[in-house]
Amino acid sequence: MSYVSTVPALSSEQTPALRAAPPAPSGLTPVRVFGLPLVSASTRSVIDHLLAPGRRSRVAFLNAHCANVMVRDSAYEDALHTADLVLPDGIGVELAARMAGDRLAENLNGTDFVPALLEAAAAKGLSVFLFGGQPGVADAAARNLCLRIPGLRVVGTRDGFEGAKNASAAVAAINAAQPDIVLVAMGVPTQDVWLARHAAHLDARITLGVGALFDFLSGRVRRAPKLVRAARCEWVWRLAMEPRRMARRYLTGNAAFLARAAVRAWAGRDRAAMAKRAVDLSLSAIAMLAAAPILLLIAAAIKLESRGPVFFRQVRVGKDGVPFTMLKFRSMHIDAEARRAALLAQSDREGVCFKSRNDPRVTRVGRLLRRFSIDELPQVLNVLKGQMSLVGPRPALPEEVAAYPARAHGRLAVKPGLTGMWQVSGRAEIGFDKMIDMDLAYARSRSTLLDLLLIGMTAKAVIGGRGAF
Secondary structure (H helix, E strand, C coil): CCCCCCCCCCCCCCCCCCCCCCCCCCCEEEEEEEEEEEEEEEHHHHHHHHCCCCCCEEEEECHHHHHHHHHHHHHHHHHHHHHCCEEEECHHHHHHHCCCCCCCCCCCCCHHHHHHHHHHHHHHCCCCEEECCCCCCHHHHHHHHHHHCCCEEEEECCCCHHHHHHHHHHHHHHHHCCEEEEEEECCCCCHHHHHHHHHHHHHCCEEECCCCCHHHHCCCCCCCHHHHCCCCHHHHHHHHHHHHHHHHHHHHHHHHHHHHHHHHHHHHHHHHHHHHHHHHHHHHHHHHHHHHHHHHHHHHHHHHHHCCCCEEEEEEHHHHCCCEEEEECCCCCHCCCCCHHHHHHHHCCCCCCCCCCCCCCCCHHHHHHCCCCHHHHHHHHHHCCCEEEEEEECCCCHHHHCCCCCHHHHHCCCCCEEEEEEEEECCCHHHHHHHHHHHHHHEEEEEHHHHHHHHHHHHHHHHCCCCCC
């Protein structure tokens, strides 16, 4: 039995052209986890990518359970490697990426992502076919989807038992319904292996393996509340709902997955990078604890002198050109950014990086903070988060990076730092070209010993105050 939405289907003349336009550039950043290029992008970006005219995509999700199955099932592993997009699903995959030194932009779990995709598809007049689940489950899921998403056209359903035994008949039935999107819910690894074998014969533009999604949509399985999902402890909720099966998957399964992820991260990671990170974490933690009383006094002084926040947040460019939000103690009046353009001609540094010795935007407290580089101390938090290092090139503004000559981009090969070679050699008195020479030299010759030497020399440079303004 199949369920078809009561909303009438569009005629062929009304249906949007699917392959008239060439595929648009993806713009989706990959992050490799267990050898798979997982998409690191927002839900909106991925949906826009999938719904771009002329694009056909086979999509899979990867969570800890999927990765465990992939280890022992070569057909499933091949299906994941040949998918057009593999989306990260769950905190386990996110942790595995962090172990390897990467970060995923967003957790694209199917229970949130697929409804968002269908809402966008409905707005474009696109249709969907639900294939999988026990008899009646896809029908119930279809009814609930139509109630939840106004205008969604569900053009057919088919169960994943009797309806899936004859693959040719299933493909023919799906094509006869002419859906734009096909959701296949037959569990891992069956659904993704089935799609790898048959997606090329489906006329749909998007095919997704969605696991147990139909059970959630139909109401057969309760979904974790939004607050639980936001707290990233959905596995606890599921464990409470289905203790026996979930204990095997979420406790034993996640432990095995994370153990393998840790081993791979250790084996594949640069030992020098690990030593540098260890130095960053240990010294930053010590500095935060030791300086806590002083930091509170500085915060009070900033608030007493001028209105505005204690911290100044600014987007800077990090390693490999990835932007991040850098923290500083606010040393200027709150309208400083608006006044920056008018002061560019007064820069006291040669090159693209602006610096003014008598900057009128700086407060009295700010001048003292800058004289001893105290305004930079909150960046220890950026170091703890892994966005910066204690030693490295200073992070530049996006507009400065946009104006870089080709050779200057080499300084983006390493994490930006609190201090570095040019900071201990005169800071703002060093011209742009000389600063680039020093940063490139550091990128080529960095080591733990060099970092420790530069940290020690920084104390002398700060006390001397040369080039600090």
